[in-house]
Amino acid sequence: MTRWMQHTIGRRGWQPRNQAAVLLGLALILALVFAGVYLSQVASYAATNREISALIEERDRLEFANEQLRVEIASLKTIPRLLDRAQQLGYRYANPSEVQYMVIDGYNPNRDQTVVDLETRDTEASAPQYEETFGGWLQQQFDSLSRQFEGFGR
């Protein structure tokens, strides 16, 4: 401890400018690296956010267009309008005496409904398939890393 103190206090007056400059330079480089990483992350985040905002706006625009169409279709299909249109085209209500009923061979109006079990089918479709191996995953990571460095230095 005494030797350490002597060494430290004894060298207080000495100013190793080269050493300080090196240390300062290192600190500056470190700061620049951190700042660069931070800035790149923030820039990437901002760009992603901008893309998301654009997509949200596009979604809103499409939903709005869909809604406009839905309202338009609904108003075109309202019964008073259909009746007016039918009358314009020359249609009118039928009288009971004008209706003719007939037997169609083989037609059964009471036939059973065909029911598709959507729930079961949906569950099967959404069941995840795990075919990946550890080796395959490692290869995938390596390929991904390689792709990132492919454009480096061009």
Added chain:
Amino acid sequence: MTSATRQQSHQLDTINRRLPVVILAMVIGSALLLLALASFQWLSPEVDREFRARGIANTTSVETIPAERGMIYDRDGEPLAFNQIEYRFGVSPNLVTDPALVARELALILDLDEFDIYRKITNTTSSWVSITDNGPVSAEIGQEVLDNEALTLATTKDRVWRRFYPQGTLASQILGFTIDENATGAMGLEAYYNDELAGRAIDEIISTVPLYAPEAVDEVRQEGMDLVLTIDRDLQFLVESRLAQYVADNSADSGTIIVMESRTGDILAMASYPTFDPNNFVSEDAELLTTPAITDAYEPGSIFKILTVAAALESGTVDENWTYNDTGELQAASIVVRNWNEQAYGVRNATDVLVNSLNIGVATMAMEMGPDLFYQALRRFGVGALTRIDVSGEASGLLKEPGDSDWSESDLLTNSFGQGLSVTPIQMITAANAIANDGLMMQPRIVQQRIAGDIVQNIEPVVLRRVIGVDTAHMVRDMMVQVVQDPNGANQAAVPGYSIAGKTGTAQIPNAVGYESGTSIAGFIGFFPADDPRVTVLIRLDRPAGYWGSRTAAPAFSDLAEQLVLYLGIPEDSVRLNLAAQGGQTSTVR
């Protein structure tokens, strides 16, 4: 020099002795401080929670992501209720570089006062001010704001859903409406199925710090279920337009029509007049915001006699050979019962009782049955009890029974012809439909499917109970056919070529001192084709100028039935039976 060297050596010795102590003290002090900090921050759960919460609050905001309310369709998939996007706008004053320009553009698009907006933006220390204080604006206007480059940076938008009923007043009393910005169902189906339609919103935690990943949310947002109704939009339109006509033609105050599929209990159409527009219910008369077909209990009058006759036949008190002597007056239980026209009819059988709508006849039947059997039968028919139809606001009606403090023996007589008790139109048609359906009472229902994403849940028709035997049902049905065919009955309800089973009713309207003078509730209930019923129909007209059910509701029934047979594709009886003999099948609604 020597002295100075000695002194320096002495000082170094002193430092050498004291320094370890100082270092040790500092290390112990630091350790204690660290321990105190650790115990304060981690060992105390309350403090830990508080600091975590403060930390989260500083770096995140909570955004509620609402679920889209489910749509409502008729039985053919025509939309009856869906959602429209609307926007609420605000401005962040800190981001406004030219307040005058922003105020001018917003005022122009939103049709607001420019100076008000300018004042809001400039006279605030807040980081955000609301612009659309008068409520959200339509998506069309919202899109103009979003497309305006001068407003892009400073304006914020919130999307909200507004319920929209594309058919206007059509089926509004069934659908109901929603209130508040969360679109909470307040009436009809919207209220009854509010939980299913509303889905589940989630609160998502959004990071306000660029490098933080969004917080994982355990909850799953659940879109509202879609509902498919048993209501047929075209039939509903037909019924509503005809009802308005009947009310006008008969100078009635109001009216109700229900069309029920006889075999399933499905409500194909249910309408009351006057009605309201659910897109604009705020400006409507509050009294109109109900579903009279399920909420308005009334004394049913003579249409109730079919239940009394059915009960008497089922109990064995009355059969096809049963007769009584109608003297024009029946004195019992301290009251005098008279027929509707105060005439005496002599010796009559059960069919005559219904054909001529004889109060004395059904009162005699009730007396012969006795209160136990009579009220037991009425309970089986569901009188005085909720039908539990899936629409909000149903009333149970009123049935006094022996043992109740306000029941007296005279009630047995008056109840037999539909006085002194009350039923809702839906109760009455559900009970009468049991006669059409060979004695089986069906659960009336409005919703036949619930759809959640790809999952379709079918709701099957439900048989509530057997209220009378098949033979009894057929006997009452035949009597009701006689009612419509006999010139003394209700032949105004007849439709040429079709067998109709029905019964008229003319109910007096009770008030505080007895009954209103000169006013009535005219009604008709019937089903057809009588031998294989497809639909059961109830018509009620309140205070018609023609007073009698046979003069007002019965002709209305005939007119409506003529339209219904065309729409439902029901051939005339002779054609239908001929087709059936050839192997044709016509006994489904569609």
